[in-house]
Amino acid sequence: MDLLPKSAQEFNEKQYWETFFAKRGTEAFEWYGEYPQLCEVLNKYVRTKDHILVAGCGNSTLSADMWNVGYKSMVSVDISDVVVRQMQQKHAAAGMTFTKMDLMKLEFPDKEFTCVLDKGTLDAVYTHDDQETAEKVETMFKEIGRVLRVGGRYVCVSLLQGHILDKLLQWFPQQGWMVRICRCKGAENTDSGGIPFPVFVVVCTKFELKPGSPPMNVLEVTLQGEKPRRLPSAAAVRQAVTSLQQFAFTRHGLTSPGSGEDLRLELCDPDTDRTRFVLFVVDRWRKKTKKAFAIFIVPQGRETEWLFGSPAGRRQLAETAGHDRLVVVHLPARDHQYGDLEQVKAELSESVMQLRPGHLRDDVQVPFLTCGGDLGRRELRHRGTSALSGQYVVEDVHLEEGESVRRLVFLANVNVIQSEARLKRVSVKGQPAALEADGDHLSCCHHRYMAAGVALVTEPSAAPAPAAAPARVLVIGLGGGGLSRFIHGKFPKASVDVVDIDPEVVTVAKDWFGFTEDDRLRAHVADGLQFIRDCKAKGERMETWT
Template sequence: MRMEKERKEDPKKADRWRHFRYVILSHKPSFPVLVAVTMEELQLLPRRVRDFASSDYWERFFRERGGRAFEWYREWKELRTLLGRYLRPRDSILVVGCGNSELSEQLYDEGYQDIINVDISEVVVKQMKQRSAHLRPKMTYMLMDVLQMNFPDERFQVVLDKGTLDALLTDGEDTTLSRAERMFAEISRVLQFGGRYLCVSLAQAHVLKTAIEYFSREGWMVRIHQVSGNASGTSEGEFALPIFVYVMTKIRQVPDSALYILELCSEAQDKPIRFKSTEHLIEAVKERQQYFLLRNQLNKNPNSGTISLDLCSKDTGQARYTLHVVHSLTVKVSCDNQFAIFIIPQGRETEWLFGTEEGRKQLAASAGFWRLVTVALHRDQHYASMGAIQAELSEKVMELAPPALPAQQQVPFLSVGGDIGIRTIQHRGTSPLSGQYIIEDVKGDDAHYFRHLIFLSNRNVVQSEARLSSGGSHKGNKKHKKKKEAASGNPAEPSAVPARQSIDKSFLCCAHHRAMVAGLCLLKNPECLPEALFHVLVVGLGGGSLPLFIHDYFLQCCIDVVEIDPAMLEVATCWFGFLPEDRLKVHIADGLIYVDSLAAEASSPYDAIMFDIDSKDSALGMSCPPPAFVEKSFLQKVRAILKTEGIFILNLVCRDTLLRDAVLVTLRETFPLLYSRRIEGEVNEILLCQQETRHKLLPVELQGTAQVLQKALQQPGQAWDSTYVLADVLEAVRLM
């Protein structure tokens, strides 16, 4: 069973989303966001990336460029504050791959006069000597390859590299990596202990990994800074990526020490963040790059759709927050409603309002903000309080503010009800067919608690859901008590999920299940169905809510459930209140084979057949059912085991419109009478199929029939969910 997006408990209550109670938790100041510019002088770029490491290319480049300075990766005025932290006027500085940048000249003019510059281009060395001969008499330029330098050991306190490593390390090939290690070895040789290798870089993945792993392995202190400031100055060769500075400090190794000093300073941070491994540091830099690109995209084209980003824990590297940035084009922008942050309570990220692009846009519109950042909290992460979440997120989410927002503008944090919600993981398991799964209980928006089945291969989709009711003790809780305590996402709190609970069997959480049950009104004499003897086949068990509801409200109905995954039967019985008995039998089998074997017997045993089957192939445009279940040859077998006046009900989840149209054509060829009911706020579409067109009802007539069925189902003493109105469920049915 699969529920796409979020249930809507009553289609007529769609407007309730517009009346959500938004709680302003606090205000935090925003920070202006600046965007990098694109590269110029395209005619001077090489045809192949590897040519950046060629001396012949740079000879041609500087010959054609002439004496005019060319700045890669920002100018001195943008690097001064950062580089100045690691430079002293009396330092002996080696600038490798100097090119015709003005960086060395500007350093000299600010008092750093012990500078030697080297480059592999004879043309540029000659140009730079001539340029500085009279103005900077102590400046030295030398023709030299950084892979083999003619300097004595420990000659310099600083080696400064602005783009040279990036030019040399063009790819991850072994020969290229070998050249980079030769460069690092030479830098290490000529640096004194306590000296710094300052490298200005784009921090491409292979460059970053190679540099960090080499110097950390050598026992150096590794610190990485993201360069802040305006990237739209006069620098040429700017990239739509952030600029970083690696600060590699040569320190004496402690024998038998496995201690690494790995740190990152983001734009707004003075205090570095320390990491336990090179992998975590690399991931943190990648996160900063993603942020920069996201900001760039937002500011260039804010109406391009939803932009998403995961923020990971620096300690574990696991995703901790998922951010979605959405815009509401219906909101008239003013100073006070440009930007807000919405924190989604735990366990509710799968709901339609929070888990779909359409829902998030409606959320932004109803909250009255032009740009809204929604923040989803991940399971298996601990969150102390709403205040702690705000403190952790403030710096990062504020970087996503519109650039026109005043620097001191107060930005609200919003939530529902003002708390972080409750999520308790009750059980973890592994299925040979579905992989790892969890059972979790979450608090809804009306003080009710809900139990979810989540396959971790598709962790943002609720596969099965049931509402909990306080009272009876559910047997699954006792059986898995220790596991529950060990796996709980948060420690026990006074507001935790009630200890005594049972499944509310009168409540169908899934809107598509409600539509499937309502479709039974198409059977003959619906007013007699609650007491009539008839047979139903359900393919796909999940948590068992659908067959269990039919069993409890159609008192003489006999139900065969076919489920291919034996683990799901254990899940349903232990955690969702499902209990097989004489009228409710479960067959562990492949639905294709089960139907095929019955069709071979040439019998028509079923009055109704329901397919609610999850596809395990996430690459398909149709996630329910698997394609083999809607092939014409198989559908003909389904028709063969269905009574003439019976009904076939299919839960279709298909995002590919062409594939959906093909499925509908095949269904109409097999079942001439076809009704469609799309589920609001979900991808699900319920198809009601019959063999005889003489029983065709107009949608309004179908609603009347549904009213008759509901009246018959609401027996004295039998609980009935007041929000479940069969006629309303079928209000949007279309005759195909």
């Protein structure tokens, strides 16, 4: 049966619906789920004492189901003669009202209803993001606004394509209405035949806008079952909705093994909209094995390691773990508490189960893997802003087996550690032991090779000819100052100049990484290349640059 339109444009043509319902007969065709799947949200916003207009009822069971649970004051309208006749025949005996009517020209007096309920009709009318269709939609909105009382609600079940969301967020606040977007998870459950994309219930509440007052800007969302929260702008609402849609879209593409090679997804904290987890879906091969699916939680602070931080590393991790699909989870948020592994498991279970290969049931036990004894701990020591590189943090990361490191991380790229120093415990009499950057240790492997190179030119025993004067060493890039400190501390014959372009970095090195200057160690705020040119111009000679 040719039931779906050849082009989406046909959805907003009366003739399409006449043919659709004539071919379909009386068998209900539901858009976005039936009342039992939607009632978790609908019951909050549609009251049994409401006088309800069901806009574009089609042959859905929604009106009858709601009637049966006590919504007795209801008129259902549709543009299709065929469907209205069918619905009248089916339900007139029960006392329900079905009327043929065009939503663009409602034949009701002003302020007749307290609720207008629309399931799929706006989506069907607003098929194309063009001027003509947008004007049609505005006519429909005006009519809905006219027949609603102040305080009444336009409750619209929609998939919220971008242009539809934008129109709702633009038009209703401009008229002084409040807009709340609720996700309806019950309608999405694919296992019970729901649709694989997020279904939203948009509730637009009519307020009277006084002439000359600015548009209302009360925009709220509840997308993960949380309490409705207010967002500052239409753009923020759009972002929250879009990221949910993208997640669902990706998840839908992941139903077969082999389809999700190192795909990246983010999960946000619903209260703050900040990224709380980053998930990488890694598929090993297209074959199905008995070990189908596992989750690997990367302890905090270890997400930058090759094995967890790079696609090749994660592939190796998946090979080692031996599962067809491995979801590698990073815990990147600086200002969130994650609790222990059990808490993270409980928090993540529902979301990660949506990423399981399609053949797995949703009640299957999925192993959560990790490495080391715990989830690591990140302690924020300082947060600041550099005029050159933006926001940064200094944090102490407590790794396994009692090892702790201090890191400088620019938040514009949290996957790169700008500087790292091992921490040592220092006791001062009468004071609690404190953690300090250990100047005797080089955290970065490449710094060890650089320091070895310096040894060759500064140490008489290692150098081909004894150096007469102190060997001058130029270090470009200070970071936490670990390399400069080490050279200064270990090579007494070295005189070290260190250049960094960012004055904030010099402050951080001094305040947080134990960097101090003296007559053999000097920090300069300058462009490294220019500093070298200036040295050359002044005839200054360096034995080594690092």
